């Protein structure tokens with residue numbers, strides 16, 4: 023996705039393709055989806071009939087004029103179609119590239135007896151377990167259940183550096199179509215054919231599943247209403263003109279109608295939406311709906327988890343610290359015992375550190391132990407063996423566990439825990455039965471550049487809140503280091519939802535970024551849920567956006583694009599309506615000044631003739647569409663500033679500009695038409 027086509031706005035083949043598409047889109051069945059332009063098409067068809075059967079319509083004398091009206095109307099529709107086709111073009115090109123990645127591969131499926139059978143990737147179903155070795159393409163989306171491998175995800179993310187994925191924890195998801203470059207993994211397939219991430223990506227960039235956003239629907243309703251009003255105005259003009267003695271051609275009436283209905287925004291509306299989605303994709307963010315992008319434009323609050331989002335998330339054991347009258351050796355031993363078969367990255371790093379420090383473990387002996395896997399709810403993990411409980415976990419959780427068993431808390435536990443937390447580390451307490459033996463210092467690092475990025479969010483008026491399962495002191499240290507506005511510690515999954523709901527109840531739009539399975543419910547609750555591609559399947563499925571680069575601050579770009587999208591649509595609507603009003607005042611005096619001399623005072627534009635006035639306005643109405651295509655595609659520049667100021671600025675530029683532009687444009691076209699003797 024991050025290929026050359028990401029940067030160059032349009033290539034030759036894309037423009038050629040768009041030209042072909044704009045003719046195909048003339049199909050009335052497609053056209054009907056855009057009522058404003060459909061009215062133009064009906065008008066075009068009527069003028070065509072008049073050209074073909076002039077006698078029937080009694081227009082023999084003015085066929086030349088009608089031909090010009092017909093051609094201008096046809097161009098108007100083609101221009102609008104071209105805008106839409108051009109906006110769709112890049113997505114189609116991307117989809118083609120992705121489809122090549124989707125080729126069927128051979129999968130090594132494990133049978134229940136543990137044998138390997140080779141099957142086609144299309145025959146894989148949810149729940150199948152496959153072995154993927156060095157050089158193999160991963161045959162489907164899934165979760166690593168065993169092993170660790172280095173994976174080239176460039177086919178999907180465009181990032182050439184391989185990433186490490188491993189069983190357990192938040193980095194266990196793999197995507198079909200990516201490649202194992204070293205080592206091996208066993209993957210449990212989590213989707214049936216046709217529902218994969220790649221399938222979703224293809225249909226997203228292709229725009230196949232594009233639906234109008236609520237904002238677009240509302241605007242469309244407004245445009246349809248305006249159109250209906252002008253249809254009525256034009257129809258009632260007929261008897262009025264008869265009454266005052268002006269002969270009004272049907273073709274003129276159609277031209278007048280098209281000038282007055284909001285064709286500019288009607289023609290560009292869908293292109294603006296598609297281009298907005300496309301800009302998001304170019305930042306390597308997959309948005310599941312246009313609604314999500316628009317919501318991003320109005321975000322007030324942003325919730326982030328800490329581990330894996332603000333920090334790198336490879337929380338590694340750095341030190342074993344004894345408490346009470348225990349020794350470092352005992353702490354090391356207990357840490358190891360509580361981490362048998364803990365498949366989280368934290369658990370494995372503990373075993374590694376313990377081995378480095380010379381601790382040993384007779385794994386055979388504990389084969390029959392009952393393993394207690396880590397859960398975000400309990401914040402603990404460990405095992406029960408021969409009536410003895412071995413646990414490690416968040417200090418308060420372990421303290422409670424020990425107290426329930428009648429144990430006492432060592433006096434220096436609090437102090438030693440605070441020492442780790444004040445460094446931004448995560449302290450894990452270790453206990454055997456009802457006795458706390460020591461602490462594990464889990465180290466994690468804040469991703470660089472966070473402070474500057476959060477400052478940017480603040481400038482946009484967005485409040486950042488870090489919600490973490492970690493203890494308050496660690497949370498505070500990391501919150502300060504990263505520069506978030508606020509934090510909530512000791513969050514369980516339901517607490518993250520509560521924080522989001524509390525903001526939403528105040529009428530705020532909330533964005534949430536996260537990577538863990540424990541973040542999934544909150545990602546679904548938020549108005550904008552941005553999951554890290556590095557994260558778990560559950561997180562990616564719950565979110566309405568996925569950042570392929572796994573950079574939580576990417577939300578800044580998405581917010582800018584969302585704001586840009588809303589602003590561009592607002593500005594071009596203002597411009598379009600202002601234009602139409604101006605055109606009204608340009609054409610009507612010219613049309614009536616012959617019959618009603620008093621109208622002459624209003625005819626300050628001094629257009630050469632009523633016919634020229636109509637044609638100039640109609641031609642201006644057509645050419646303004648392609649002239650605005652670049653603006654519709656790129657969006658108007660967004661700079662962080664208060665909303666009111668922004669609105670005033672845009673009203674000035676696009677409202678006043680929209681009133682003035684037609685007068686200048688129509689006058690110029692009128693002069694040119696005079697040169698050609700029309």
Ligand SMILES: Nc1ncnc2c1ncn2[C@@H]1O[C@H](COP(=O)(O)OP(=O)(O)OP(=O)(O)O)[C@@H](O)[C@H]1O
Nearest residue numbers: 327328329366396398401402403415416490491492
């Ligand atoms: N493998 C583990 N065994 C025991 N306890 C753990 C393990 N991993 C994490 N913990 C403890 O559980 C707490 C909660 O973990 P959880 O993954 O829910 O949140 P988190 O990753 O700390 O925070 P965030 O929500 O910011 O990602 C951690 O802060 C830590 O104290």
Ligand SMILES: [K+]
Nearest residue numbers: 280281283285
């Ligand atoms: K118009």
Ligand SMILES: [Mg+2]
Nearest residue numbers: 327329330538
């Ligand atoms: Mg987490």
